[in-house]
Amino acid sequence: MRRVLRAQTGRPGIRANLSVQPCKGNRMASETSLNAGIDDGVRRRDFINIAAVSFAGVGAATVVLPLVNQMNPSADVLALSSTEIDISAIQSGQAIKTSWRKQPVFVRNLTPAEIAEANKVSLGDLRDPQTLAERTKEGKENWLITLGVCTHLGCVPLGAAEGEPRGDFGGYFCPCHGSHYDTAARIRKGPAPTNLVVPPYEFTSDTVVTIG
Amino acid sequence: MSFPWAKNYEPQQPLMKWLDEKLPLPRLVYNAVGAGYPVPRNLNYFWNFGVLAGAALAIQIITGIVLAMHYAANAGVAFDSVEHIMRDVNAGWFIRYAHMNGASMFFIVVYLHIFRGLFYGSYKAPREMVWLLGVVIFLLMMATAFMGYVLPWGQMSFWGAQVITGFFSAIPVVGEPIRVWLLGGFAPDNAALNRFFSLHYLLPFVIAGVVVLHIWALHIPGSSNPTGIEVKDEQDTVPFHPYYTAKDGFGLGVFLILFVALTFFSPNLLGHADNYIPANPLSTPAHIVPEWYFWPFYAILRAFTFNFLWIDAKLWGVIAMFASIALLFFLPWLDSSPVKSSKYRPLYRIFFWVLVADVFLLGLCGKMPAEQPWVILSQIGAAYYFAHFLIILPIVSRIERPLPMPNSITEAVLAKHADASSASATA
Numbered sequence: 001m002r003r004v005l006r007a008q009t010g011r012p013g014i015r016a017n018l019s020v021q022p023c024k025g026n027r028m029a030s031e032t033s034l035n036a037g038i039d040d041g042v043r044r045r046d047f048i049n050i051a052a053v054s055f056a057g058v059g060a061a062t063v064v065l066p067l068v069n070q071m072n073p074s075a076d077v078l079a080l081s082s083t084e085i086d087i088s089a090i091q092s093g094q095a096i097k098t099s100w101r102k103q104p105v106f107v108r109n110l111t112p113a114e115i116a117e118a119n120k121v122s123l124g125d126l127r128d129p130q131t132l133a134e135r136t137k138e139g140k141e142n143w144l145i146t147l148g149v150c151t152h153l154g155c156v157p158l159g160a161a162e163g164e165p166r167g168d169f170g171g172y173f174c175p176c177h178g179s180h181y182d183t184a185a186r187i188r189k190g191p192a193p194t195n196l197v198v199p200p201y202e203f204t205s206d207t208v209v210t211i212g
Numbered sequence: 213m214s215f216p217w218a219k220n221y222e223p224q225q226p227l228m229k230w231l232d233e234k235l236p237l238p239r240l241v242y243n244a245v246g247a248g249y250p251v252p253r254n255l256n257y258f259w260n261f262g263v264l265a266g267a268a269l270a271i272q273i274i275t276g277i278v279l280a281m282h283y284a285a286n287a288g289v290a291f292d293s294v295e296h297i298m299r300d301v302n303a304g305w306f307i308r309y310a311h312m313n314g315a316s317m318f319f320i321v322v323y324l325h326i327f328r329g330l331f332y333g334s335y336k337a338p339r340e341m342v343w344l345l346g347v348v349i350f351l352l353m354m355a356t357a358f359m360g361y362v363l364p365w366g367q368m369s370f371w372g373a374q375v376i377t378g379f380f381s382a383i384p385v386v387g388e389p390i391r392v393w394l395l396g397g398f399a400p401d402n403a404a405l406n407r408f409f410s411l412h413y414l415l416p417f418v419i420a421g422v423v424v425l426h427i428w429a430l431h432i433p434g435s436s437n438p439t440g441i442e443v444k445d446e447q448d449t450v451p452f453h454p455y456y457t458a459k460d461g462f463g464l465g466v467f468l469i470l471f472v473a474l475t476f477f478s479p480n481l482l483g484h485a486d487n488y489i490p491a492n493p494l495s496t497p498a499h500i501v502p503e504w505y506f507w508p509f510y511a512i513l514r515a516f517t518f519n520f521l522w523i524d525a526k527l528w529g530v531i532a533m534f535a536s537i538a539l540l541f542f543l544p545w546l547d548s549s550p551v552k553s554s555k556y557r558p559l560y561r562i563f564f565w566v567l568v569a570d571v572f573l574l575g576l577c578g579k580m581p582a583e584q585p586w587v588i589l590s591q592i593g594a595a596y597y598f599a600h601f602l603i604i605l606p607i608v609s610r611i612e613r614p615l616p617m618p619n620s621i622t623e624a625v626l627a628k629h630a631d632a633s634s635a636s637a638t639a
Binding site: 068071072073074077097099101102103104148149151152153154155156174175176177178190191192193 | 371377378398403407494499514529583587
């Protein structure tokens with residue numbers, strides 16, 4: 001009750017203050033005179049104002065979350081994240097193209113010559129240094145499994161199918177912007193920044209691979 | 213707005229008087245594109261292209277709304293629904309071809325509009341805001357055109373979406389999550405197609421809104437003119453209507469003749485045959501190229517084939533491509549010459565035409581496959597493009613000695629008229 005009374009009596013005080021010192025005037029002067037009448041120095045209306053606007057701000061920010069998150073891959077898109085591949089029919093020197101998460105995957109059965117060529121390269125010459133062993137599973141060094149997505153801007157490189165150009169380094173060649181990959185699918189020339197990505201995979205048996 | 217001698221809107225009929233009191237919309241039109249807007253008397257046909265761009269936007273919105281009535285934005289049926297429009301829908305082939313070629317015509321007139329501004333210095337004070345809003349419109353147009361091109365879900369649509377969203381993966385650390393977020397998947401698919409359709413429908417209306425701001429900002433100082441001299445008094449201007457409504461009407465007629473000639477006689481001239489093959493996520497077309505209006509920027513993107521400093525080639529390409537457009541935002545402050553029109557700028561005029569040639573060269577490089585000699589040509593072209601704006605233009609504007617200028621628009625017009633009449637007298 002005391003507080004309400006003070007808030008009411010504060011008003012005429014402001015006017016008085018302004019009329020006495022019109023040049024000094026404006027908010028500073030009026031607030032000082034008003035606060036002088038209140039013990040804790042905070043106007044009730046300022047508090048309500050800040051609290052209400054902050055609460056509305058938090059609410060608005062919270063609503064942005066689902067609006068942004070709806071753009072992320074939906075549950076059915078994420079559900080496609082594991083694919084089984086039978087590799088028994090792939091002869092040495094052959095490659096197949098399959099699909100994982102709607103992206104192309106290259107599975108290549110490297111020839112001994114290709115493995116030797118990949119191991120011959122010194123790591124210092126590579127833009128994205130990795131050995132063939134790091135890019136394959138132990139004991140399965142002939143199975144090179146990579147995404148068929150150029151790390152430049154996402155075209156499908158050529159070289160997986162019979163008769164396609166395989167670039168200057170005998171691996172894959174991306175026709176869009178001219179990136180050349182070697183027999184271990186490592187970037188050697190052109191604009192792509194990194195090697196073709198090796199997806200997470202396991203050999204579930206000698207002839208079946210599970211990607212994802 | 214505008215000049216003190218602008219004609220005042222005075223409705224005569226009771227109905228128009230009543231309307232003017234309640235909602236002065238006719239007054240707004242009168243003052244914007246009617247007799248109430250005084251315009252320099254010496255505008256040439258290069259001043260048609262703003263109106264033509266507006267007409268092209270209107271054509272795109274109308275044909276686009278109709279197409280949306282027949283199109284299905286689902287990756288399973290999108291391609292077929294476009295073929296359905298082409299084969300089954302009454303006059304569907306015409307509406308789709310008009311929309312397809314309308315996009316090209318829109319870019320043609322907008323490029324001419326932009327180069328008009330570059331030649332006559334329309335971007336300079338007091339019209340910087342007009343220019344800045346114009347660049348915003350240009351960016352929105354590019355986004356809209358790209359998303360529209362994805363909708364038929366042909367091979368070029370799909371791989372265009374893959375490559376262009378791939379730009380974002382060049383951003384360090386957060387790039388790949390941003391790309392996945394934009395696509396709603398790991399590769400372009402149904403989610404991406406649907407959101408592109410939604411945004412492709414939205415953005416033209418955003419463009420229309422920015423166009424209103426563009427015209428508003430223009431009407432504060434009034435239109436520029438070929439001499440670059442500001443309007444001094446009433447004899448320098450004529451009312452927009454009927455003088456420029458007539459001149460723009462003539463230009464619009466020529467524009468529409470060219471537009472329908474393209475649409476009827478060679479509707480696929482500017483497209484790619486590959487886009488009549490349904491999207492195949494497992495096979496990239498041998499030679500992917502964007503639509504012609506993106507070629508110069510595509511060439512700049514591909515010009516970086518080597519890592520430079522600590523940034524890799526891919527990020528450089530993307531930065532350079534975006535920078536080539538972002539640069540235009542700084543143009544009013546890069547060119548410090550107070551003389552606007554190239555007519556009186558002998559040195560700048562030469563470099564203007566070199567820039568035009570450079571943009572054509574870049575366009576050709578963007579069309580061609582990423583092989584020599586196109587790679588080295590696009591590197592030279594891209595380097596020159598940036599040099600023009602960042603080095604040549606600031607230097608030229610400081611050292612150039614402009615030609616003597618007339619005192620007013622009227623003086624320039626009368627001098628030209630006197631030349632013409634004395635020339636005809638001697639002949």
